[in-house]
Amino acid sequence: MTYDRPDLTIISSDVQPGSLRWRSPSNIALVKYWGKYGDQLPRNASVSFTLDGAATDTTLHYNVRKDHGQGVDVQLSLDGKLNEGFSTRTAKFFERLLPIYPFLKQLSFRIETNNSFPHSAGIASSASGMSALALCLVSLEEKLFEPFKDRAAFFHKASYLARLGSGSACRSVYGGAAVWGKVDGVPTSSEEYAVAVTEKLHPVFQTYHDDILLISKSEKSVSSRAGHGLMEGNPYAPARYAQANQRTNEMVEVLKRGDVERFGEILESEALTLHALMMSSQPPYVLIRPNTLAVIERLQEFRSSTGIPLYFTLDAGPNLHLLYPNVDAASVKRFIREQLLYFCEDQMYLADRVGKGPEQLEVSVSD
Incomplete structure (x- = not known):
C-alpha cells in the first residue's frame, strides 16, 4: 500500500x-x-x-x-x-x-x-x-x-x-x-x-490494570532505536522472530478466551526474552537493575502464596509493569505499597489500566 x-x-x-x-x-x-x-x-x-x-x-x-x-x-x-x-x-x-x-x-x-x-x-x-x-x-x-x-x-x-x-x-x-x-x-x-x-x-481484560513501578527514572544507556539496530547481528534473531509471531497469534486467542494464567506466562517470558536479546547483542548491554530483579522475586513469591494472577512485563528499560485483573486491585495495590515501593526511585509508581484510546479535544481559548 x-x-x-x-x-x-x-x-x-x-x-x-x-x-x-x-x-x-x-x-x-x-x-x-x-x-x-x-x-x-x-x-x-x-x-x-x-x-x-x-x-x-x-x-x-x-x-x-x-x-x-x-x-x-x-x-x-x-x-x-x-x-x-x-x-x-x-x-x-x-x-x-x-x-x-x-x-x-x-x-x-x-x-x-x-x-x-x-x-x-x-x-x-x-x-x-x-x-x-x-x-x-x-x-x-x-x-x-x-x-x-x-x-x-x-x-x-x-x-x-x-x-x-x-x-x-x-x-x-x-x-x-x-x-x-x-x-x-x-x-x-x-x-x-x-x-x-x-x-x-474477553471482559476480564477490558478492565485490566497496569501499575508501573519506577525503579529508575534515569535515561537508559542504549536507546530503543539502537537496540533495534543491534538485532541485525544477533545470532538468535531468526528464532526470536518466529517465536514472536507464534506468540502473537496465541496471545490474540488468550485475550479472547480470558485465560489470565496463560496470559501471564507469555507476558513474563516476553519481558525476559526481550532483555535476553539485549544481553546477547554485539555489543551486549544490560538495562535491568538490581531492584528490578528484587521486585520480580517478591512478585513471584506473592503470586505463589496468594494465587492472585499478578504478572510483570518490561519494556526496554528497568521499570516494571504489573498487570492484573480488576477484581484483585485492592490486594495488589496494598502489596505494592507495603512491599514494593521501597525498591522504586523516590518510592514512586503510576497506577494505570486498559483504556479506550485517543480522543479529539476542543482547542482551549488560551491556545
Whole structure:
C-alpha cells in the first residue's frame, strides 16, 4: 500500500489559520516488537494493551507560510517551553511525510504538547506523542480536503503515519488492544499499520490494570532505536522472530478466551526474552537493575502464596509493569505499597489500566 498523494496540495490564500487537538495514550506491548527493516517495518508481529492515564495531549496550530520555503516550518513546545531537539526531530518527520502530504511545506506549524507522565518513567512517550501528532495531521487532511470514507480508514492512515515516526506508536491510535504485523487470526492485520482487536477482548481484560513501578527514572544507556539496530547481528534473531509471531497469534486467542494464567506466562517470558536479546547483542548491554530483579522475586513469591494472577512485563528499560485483573486491585495495590515501593526511585509508581484510546479535544481559548 502507498499513501503517497501528490494531489494533496493547497492554494495558500484559501486556507485560514486553525488548530487541532488530540489526546493519545501510550501502550504496553504484551508480545514485543524488537527488530525492524525497511521503512519502520517490524521483523515480527506484536500485540499491546492501550493505556488510559499515560497519554500525550498535542495541539497542532497551522497558518499559511509567508516565505514559501522549500522545506517545512515547525516549532514544538514541550510543557510550555520551546524544545529545539523535538522541533528538529518533528521537522524531519514532516519532511518524510511530504510525498504523502505535499501541503505541509505550504504551512507553518506550531505544536504544543505535554505528557501526563514523567519523562523516563518506563512509558513509551514516543508512542503517545507520535500517535497524537499523526491523528492531528489526519484530521488536518480531512479539514483541508475531504472526509475519509469511514473511521476505519481514518485510523488506518493515522496508524500508518504514526509508524513512520515511532514503530510502537502505530498501536496507540486504538483503544483496548491492537496488533501490528501479519497475524493469522486477524485478516485485516498489516505490517504498515496496526489494527484494533478490542472486539476480541474477553471482559476480564477490558478492565485490566497496569501499575508501573519506577525503579529508575534515569535515561537508559542504549536507546530503543539502537537496540533495534543491534538485532541485525544477533545470532538468535531468526528464532526470536518466529517465536514472536507464534506468540502473537496465541496471545490474540488468550485475550479472547480470558485465560489470565496463560496470559501471564507469555507476558513474563516476553519481558525476559526481550532483555535476553539485549544481553546477547554485539555489543551486549544490560538495562535491568538490581531492584528490578528484587521486585520480580517478591512478585513471584506473592503470586505463589496468594494465587492472585499478578504478572510483570518490561519494556526496554528497568521499570516494571504489573498487570492484573480488576477484581484483585485492592490486594495488589496494598502489596505494592507495603512491599514494593521501597525498591522504586523516590518510592514512586503510576497506577494505570486498559483504556479506550485517543480522543479529539476542543482547542482551549488560551491556545
